[in-house]
Amino acid sequence: MAAPETPPLLSVRDVRLRYGETPALGGVSLEVAEGEISAVIGPSGCGKTSLLRVIGGLERAGSGEVWLDGRRIDAVPAHRRGIGLMFQELALFPHLDVESNVAFGLRMQGLGGAARADRVAEMLALVGLSGYGGRKVHELSGGERQRVALARSLAPRPRLLMLDEPVGALDRALREELLAELAVILRSQGLTAIYVTHDQEEAFALADRVLVMQGGLARQSGRPEEIYGAPADAWVARFLGRTNLVAGELTPAGDGRARVRTPLGEFAVPHAGAAAGPVTLLLGDERAHVERADDAAGAGEAVLTGEVVGRAFQGRRVRLRVRSGEAELSFAVDPPPGGGWRVGDAVRVRLDPASIRVLPPEG
Amino acid sequence: MTVGRLVLIPALAFLALFFVYPLAAILSESLAPEGAFSLAPFGTVLTDDFYLGRLWFTTWQAFASTALTLALGLPSAYVFARYDFPGKSLIRALTTIPFVLPVVVVAIAFTALLGPSGALNEALQAIFGLDEPPIRALNTITVILLAHAFYNYTIVVRTVSALWANVDPRSEEAARMLGAGPLAVFRRVTLPQIAPAILSSALLVFMFCFTSFGVVLILGGPQFATLDATIYNLTARLFRLPLAAALAVVQIVFTLAVMWTYARLQARSAVPLNLQPQSSALRRVRGRRERLLIGLNFAVVFLWLGTPLLALVERSFRGAEGYGLGFYTALESNTRGELFFVSLSEALTNSLWFAATTVAIAVPLGTALAFAVARARGRRRALADALAMLPLGVSVITLAFGILIAFDTGVLDLRASWMIIVVAHTLIAYPFVMRSVLAVVRGIDERLREAAATLGASPRQTFRRIDLPIVSRATLVGATFAFAISIGDFGAALLLSRPEYATMNVAIFRYLGLAGAERLGAALAMSVVLMLVSGLGFLLIERLRYRDVGEF
Numbered sequence: 001m002a003a004p005e006t007p008p009l010l011s012v013r014d015v016r017l018r019y020g021e022t023p024a025l026g027g028v029s030l031e032v033a034e035g036e037i038s039a040v041i042g043p044s045g046c047g048k049t050s051l052l053r054v055i056g057g058l059e060r061a062g063s064g065e066v067w068l069d070g071r072r073i074d075a076v077p078a079h080r081r082g083i084g085l086m087f088q089e090l091a092l093f094p095h096l097d098v099e100s101n102v103a104f105g106l107r108m109q110g111l112g113g114a115a116r117a118d119r120v121a122e123m124l125a126l127v128g129l130s131g132y133g134g135r136k137v138h139e140l141s142g143g144e145r146q147r148v149a150l151a152r153s154l155a156p157r158p159r160l161l162m163l164d165e166p167v168g169a170l171d172r173a174l175r176e177e178l179l180a181e182l183a184v185i186l187r188s189q190g191l192t193a194i195y196v197t198h199d200q201e202e203a204f205a206l207a208d209r210v211l212v213m214q215g216g217l218a219r220q221s222g223r224p225e226e227i228y229g230a231p232a233d234a235w236v237a238r239f240l241g242r243t244n245l246v247a248g249e250l251t252p253a254g255d256g257r258a259r260v261r262t263p264l265g266e267f268a269v270p271h272a273g274a275a276a277g278p279v280t281l282l283l284g285d286e287r288a289h290v291e292r293a294d295d296a297a298g299a300g301e302a303v304l305t306g307e308v309v310g311r312a313f314q315g316r317r318v319r320l321r322v323r324s325g326e327a328e329l330s331f332a333v334d335p336p337p338g339g340g341w342r343v344g345d346a347v348r349v350r351l352d353p354a355s356i357r358v359l360p361p362e363g
Numbered sequence: 364m365t366v367g368r369l370v371l372i373p374a375l376a377f378l379a380l381f382f383v384y385p386l387a388a389i390l391s392e393s394l395a396p397e398g399a400f401s402l403a404p405f406g407t408v409l410t411d412d413f414y415l416g417r418l419w420f421t422t423w424q425a426f427a428s429t430a431l432t433l434a435l436g437l438p439s440a441y442v443f444a445r446y447d448f449p450g451k452s453l454i455r456a457l458t459t460i461p462f463v464l465p466v467v468v469v470a471i472a473f474t475a476l477l478g479p480s481g482a483l484n485e486a487l488q489a490i491f492g493l494d495e496p497p498i499r500a501l502n503t504i505t506v507i508l509l510a511h512a513f514y515n516y517t518i519v520v521r522t523v524s525a526l527w528a529n530v531d532p533r534s535e536e537a538a539r540m541l542g543a544g545p546l547a548v549f550r551r552v553t554l555p556q557i558a559p560a561i562l563s564s565a566l567l568v569f570m571f572c573f574t575s576f577g578v579v580l581i582l583g584g585p586q587f588a589t590l591d592a593t594i595y596n597l598t599a600r601l602f603r604l605p606l607a608a609a610l611a612v613v614q615i616v617f618t619l620a621v622m623w624t625y626a627r628l629q630a631r632s633a634v635p636l637n638l639q640p641q642s643s644a645l646r647r648v649r650g651r652r653e654r655l656l657i658g659l660n661f662a663v664v665f666l667w668l669g670t671p672l673l674a675l676v677e678r679s680f681r682g683a684e685g686y687g688l689g690f691y692t693a694l695e696s697n698t699r700g701e702l703f704f705v706s707l708s709e710a711l712t713n714s715l716w717f718a719a720t721t722v723a724i725a726v727p728l729g730t731a732l733a734f735a736v737a738r739a740r741g742r743r744r745a746l747a748d749a750l751a752m753l754p755l756g757v758s759v760i761t762l763a764f765g766i767l768i769a770f771d772t773g774v775l776d777l778r779a780s781w782m783i784i785v786v787a788h789t790l791i792a793y794p795f796v797m798r799s800v801l802a803v804v805r806g807i808d809e810r811l812r813e814a815a816a817t818l819g820a821s822p823r824q825t826f827r828r829i830d831l832p833i834v835s836r837a838t839l840v841g842a843t844f845a846f847a848i849s850i851g852d853f854g855a856a857l858l859l860s861r862p863e864y865a866t867m868n869v870a871i872f873r874y875l876g877l878a879g880a881e882r883l884g885a886a887l888a889m890s891v892v893l894m895l896v897s898g899l900g901f902l903l904i905e906r907l908r909y910r911d912v913g914e915f
Contacts, residue, residue, distance in 0.1 A: 020647060058536050078539040079547075085540040091533035095555040104551070105541035156541060 007070055009034045009192050010160055015054055015064030017047075024050040026216040027064070032160070032194060032209075037186060039195045039207030039224075043239065047216040048196045049088070052162045055194070056085045068159065079108070084158030088165040090149040092137045098124070098148050099133030105156030123151040126185060143174050150182070154189065161186075162194045167202070179205060200240050204228070212236050234280045234362045243330045244283040250358065251276055260358065263325045264304045267351075269358050280362055284355020288331045290320060293346040302351040304329075308341045322347060370731035377728060381786050382754055385765030386615070389608045392768055396605035404609035414593070414610065421589040424504065424579075425572040428511035432568050433561070435512055435663060436519025442660045443520060444527035446653070447645040454664060455520075461668055462517045463901040464894060465851035466577030467868045471875075471890040472671035473510050473582060474501065475678040480880070482674040502584030510578045513668060515568040522567075526560035527553075528645075559628060566625045570618060574758035577853040577868075581875060590614045591760040591854065598764055599858060608768070611761045622756035675894070679887035683880065690884035705862075707889060710870040714896070717781070717856075717866060718849035721788040725845040728789065729796025730838055734830075736797070737804040755794045763787050763855040781864045787855035792848040796841030803837040804830070847900035850893070867893045 008031040017025040025047045032038045040048045053059040055066055057078030066074050073081055084105075093101050102123050106116045124130050127147035132140075140148065146166065153161055166182065167175045183206050186193050197203055203210050204224040211221040212232075220232040231237035234245050248262035250269075258271035260281055267281060293305050306324030317332045318340055331349060341347065393404050408414045443455055461469065476482055477500040484496035491497075500506045530553065538552040576591040588596065590610055597607035648657055682689040694707035705713075732747070739747045754762065766787055770777040777783040807830065815825040853868040860869055867889055874886035 056540055058539065077544075078536075079542045079544050082542075083540065085537070087533050087537055089531070089533055091531060091537040093534055093537070093552060094531075104538065104543070108538075108542035108547060152537075152541070 006034065008032055009036075009069060010055065010194075011065075011067040012051070012055060013065040013067070015051070015061045015066065017050055017054055017059060017061050023216055025054065025061070028213070028216070028218050030194075030211055030218070030221070032192060034192055035190055036208045037191075037193045037195060037206055039197065039203035039210045040213060041197055041200055041203045041210060041239075042213035042219075043198055046213040048213050049164055050216075051213070052085060052164055052194065052196055055160075056083050056162060057081050058085075082156075082159045084153040084156065084161040086149050086153045086161070086163045086166050088168060090145055092145060092149055092152070094137055096137070097133065098129070098135045098137065098140070101137065101148055102133075102151045102155050104152065109156055119155055120151075123155045126154070126189075127151045128181075142170055143178060146170065146178060150185070154185075154191075158191075160192050160194065162196070164196045165198070166195070168197065168199075182206070200228075212239065214239070230357055231282065231359065233359050234282070237282050237359065242282060242285075244285055245359075245362075246281045246283065246327055246329075247361065248279055248281050249277070250279045258358075264327060267302050267356055268353065269356050278361040280359040282357040282359055283329065283351055284357075285329070285331045287352035287355055288333065289350040290322075290331060290333045290341065290347050291350070293348045302353045302356065303348060304351070305346070305348045308343055308345045308347055310343060311341055320347075322349060324349075370727060371735050374728045374731045374735075377724075377789075381766065382762075382790055385762070385769040386757075388769035389611050389615075389761070389765045392604055393608035393612050396608075404605040405612075407606060408609040408613060414606075417588055417590055417593045417610075418613070420587065421573060421591075424507060424511075424587075424589070425569050425575075427504075428508050428515070428572040428575075429565050429569045431508050431512040432515045432519055433565060435667070436516050436564075437523060437561070438656075439516075439520045439660050439664065440523035440527055442657055443524040444530075445532075445646055446648055446657060448648050448657060454661065458517045458520055458664055458668060460672070460898070460901065461513050462515070463847055463851070463897055464514075465868055465897055466514070466853050467581065467871050468675070468890045468894050468897070469510055469514055469671070470578050470581035471871065471886055472675040473506055473513075474883075475887060476671045476674035477501065477506060480883075482670075482677055501582060502586065504583075504587065506582050507575075507579055507587060510582055511568075511572045511575060513671065514578070515571055516668065518567055518571075519561075519564045522564035523557060523560045527557050530556045563625055563628045566621055566628065570621050570625070573621070574614070574618060574760070576758070576760050581872065591758050594760050594764055595854070595858060598767070604768060607764060611764055614761055615757055618758060619753075619756045622752075626752070672894070675887060676891055679884070679891045682884060690881075690888035693881065694885055694888055705865045705870045705873070707867075707870075707892065710865055710867045710889065711892065711896075713864055714850055714866040714868075714893075717784055717788060718846045720785045721792055721849040722842050722845045724785065725789045725793040725796050726838060726842045729793040729841055729845075730800050730834070732793070733797045733800035733804055733834075736801060752794055752797075754790045759787075759791055759852065759854040760858060762790055763858040767859060778859075779861060781860075783859050784856055784864065784866075785849075787859060788845075788849040788852055791852065791855065792845035795844040795848065796838070799841040799844065800834050800837045803834050807833055843900050843903045847897055850897050850900065867896075 010030070010032040012028065012030040014027045014029055015025055016023075016027050028047070028051055030038070030040070030051070040051060042048050050059065054061045057073070057076060061074065065072055068081065068083070093104065096104070099120055102120045103116055106119055111119070120133065121130070124132060127150055129144065129147050129151065132144070132148075137145065137148070150166070153163075163182075167178045170178065179202060186206070195203065195206055200210075207224060209221065210224050210227050212219045212227065214235060219236050220227055227236070228240055228242075231240060231242060237245060246262045246264060248260040248267070250258050250260045252258045252271055253268070256271050258269055260267045260269055260279060262281060269281075304324050306322040306329070308320055309323045309328065310321035312319045314332070316334075318335045319330060319332050320341055322329050322331065329349070335341075394400060394402070396404060439458070443451070464472075474481060477498055478484070479496045479499070479501070481496075481498075484498050487493065487497050488495075500509075534556070535548050535552055538548045543551060573589070574591055575589055576595065579587055579589050580592050580595070583592075590613070594607045594610050594614070597603045597610065648654055679690055680686045680688070691707075696706075736744065736747045757765075766783060767778065769775075770783065777786070811829055811833075812825050815829050816822075820828060851868070852866075853872070856866045856869050857872060860866065865873070871886045871889050871893070874882045874889070
């Protein structure tokens with residue numbers, strides 16, 4: 001996964017964990033290279049927080065290995081791992097003021113006096129809270145708490161910083177503002193980080209690599225573009241917000257190509273070694289061309305017809321919902337000159353053949 | 364509001380007559396013993412080595428008892444706060460039993476376990492073939508401390524575990540992730556968050572031990588006496604009232620200072636912590652170390668809380684000719700023709716009658732004051748709060764002593780009346796009624812009353828149809844508290860009652876003062892009956908109390 005010459009900073013190998021009878025992690029592996037920001041995404045309950053807890057040493061995995069800096073750390077207690085964790089619930093110390101919260105990790109390192117005060121001041125400045133040192137935690141706003149929690153986890157210079165849904169509890173505007181700041185701060189500090197979220201946009205905005213988890217298992221990992229462009233299966237595609245999934249039957253057609261028959265018509269796809277039989281087709285929604293069905297161009301490869309059942313103005317583009325047979329598909333298109341499509345229009349959609357992906361069948 | 368005034372005025376009159384006036388009587392007795400101003404009683408009390416010694420003993424035994432109670436209670440508080448295990452609520456309920464037992468029963472139970480003819484000595488003698496009882500615990504400081512800790516253990520467990528359960532475990536995990544080892548996590552993160560509960564429960568325990576009377580009088584023997592025991596001796600045996608009054612003033616100053624600190628701490632612990640709903644912090648028991656911890660906790664609860672009570676029951680059936688009901692049947696017949704003999708049925712009747720009358724007065728009194736305090740604003744509120752809670756800061760013996768010397772002449776001579784005991788019990792009990800009701804009254808959503816008003820209810824109808832039904836259960840809890848307090852009281856009844864009005868507690872104490880195995884047997888048997896009666900009250904409280912409203 002990571003660059004072959006340098007070993008990864010963190011390496012998680014086939015980690016399994018159960019809470020009582022409930023399996024939380026069913027064999028997850030993950031590698032994070034030095035200086036890289038890795039995102040772990042998945043719906044709630046997918047095991048992403050459990051993964052962080054195992055890496056951090058708050059849970060002991062049932063089996064598997066965790067390596068940091070070329071050292072196996074499964075038996076190292078949490079407080080000696082040098083890994084930072086920013087909790088989803090922040091877990092600021094309610095009995096301490098802002099300064100003492102940020103200073104906590106430094107105090108534990110035995111750092112005292114001016115050096116500690118300097119580092120605290122530096123961290124507060126970094127998160128834009130200079131002068132807040134004497135505030136009580138419960139006097140802070142939600143966004144301010146978030147910043148204190150970040151400053152607190154950054155202060156002791158962790159080898160690896162893990163952030164568990166760090167902006168999840170905030171409202172949308174504040175979330176985007178903090179996310180942008182967070183990206184700048186993480187990069188400027190040259191941190192290696194794992195960022196856990198259920199929101200793929202956050203992950204794509206921040207991460208070099210993404211791991212998608214579901215039901216305690218890793219479904220796919222790779223660069224954001226890879227994962228979005230070529231999701232491993234229909235579940236991942238849907239989780240990433242992709243639509244236009246259609247069930248079909250694949251028949252190899254020789255010379256590296258295959259044909260997939262669907263209720264919407266037949267599509268020619270590159271034949272990447274998939275065996276004949278049922279598949280799911282993912283139809284790209286970005287580079288489709290929509291025209292009136294009565295235009296005389298006629299049918300062809302990767303073309304389907306349907307009726308516009310909804311339209312949403314999205315600035316430069318328009319998102320059209322098109323019903324074709326039983327399926328309802330969605331396409332982002334440039335509005336044609338002289339007014340756009342209306343609900344009820346019969347349209348023909350020409351897909352970019354390169355945007356069609358063959359995924360394993362569902363169910 | 365007219366309804367409120369109608370109840371409030373008699374309530375305040377009652378307090379003025381039976382609380383403020385007796386306190387004034389104590390003050391005047393101590394400063395002007397013969398009608399003329401004199402500092403002699405205070406001079407004696409504050410310089411004489413004997414009295415200074417009593418004050419010193421009272422203080423240090425209270426400190427030592429508090430330390431022991433904390434040492435035993437804190438581990439249990441942790442277990443109850445953090446772990447979920449089968450039988451948890453039952454075990455927690457069992458730990459409350461000692462607290463609701465009358466002092467006399469506790470003292471007798473320790474005698475039954477550790478006394479010269481107690482269960483433990485008998486067992487040790489049988490096993491090792493000894494002629495002499497190996498354990499000589501009675502009349503030592505050890506047994507006093509043990510009984511105090513036995514009595515107050517549940518205060519620490521309940522108060523501390525309630526807060527501890529609500530401390531976010533993630534704040535501890537955050538500390539670990541920041542490099543704090545287990546000890547540092549506890550010292551810097553957990554302890555500061557539970558400190559208010561530890562401090563306030565410690566102060567409460569300190570208060571109870573500082574004003575301890577029955578335990579010290581029965582288990583301590585002649586060489587140990589707290590201030591309360593000394594006041595009792597000066598009053599009932601030596602008739603040196605000015606000295607007793609001066610000592611009572613010292614006692615009041617001291618306990619009020621502790622109470623004031625307690626109230627301040629309670630107010631401060633309301634600082635918003637990052638409170639979590641309890642269930643999220645509860646863990647299943649995993650691994651051998653955790654099982655060992657829980658097991659040790661159970662062992663402490665069962666051995667240390669359970670054995671004295673088991674010994675009490677066992678000894679009460681153990682006559683000279685083996686097991687039987689002999690001690691119980693003897694409670695009804697005055698075989699020796701004693702002058703002040705009180706049969707079980709008489710004592711039981713007296714106790715129940717006092718308790719019922721106490722409930723009848725304390726419940727309206729406490730409820731009226733609760734509503735008054737809840738509605739008062741500004742300076743009035745502080746005054747109402749203080750007046751309503753003040754009797755808690757005065758020891759039972761001091762309270763009874765004040766009543767005794769205040770109502771000794773003319774139409775106000777109540778000394779021969781049984782009412783004097785009910786008055787004392789009411790003063791001890793109504794603060795509990797008030798606290799129980801107040802917690803609920805303050806919790807009533809103002810919008811309920813507003814909703815009733817918009818539906819056409821007058822203030823009076825709102826009170827009758829909204830407030831009263833909501834607090835009725837809290838009132839019932841308060842009534843049970845009042846009942847239990849009256850049934851359990853030893854000090855006031857001992858100081859105030861004429862022989863013919865002896866309650867069960869007083870009767871047991873009298874049996875102890877008489878020599879002979881049969882007298883001890885009678886004390887044991889009556890203690891078992893008393894334990895059952897007060898146990899009923901405890902069961903009612905546990906059943907009726909709102910979840911999480913009002914620990915103490």
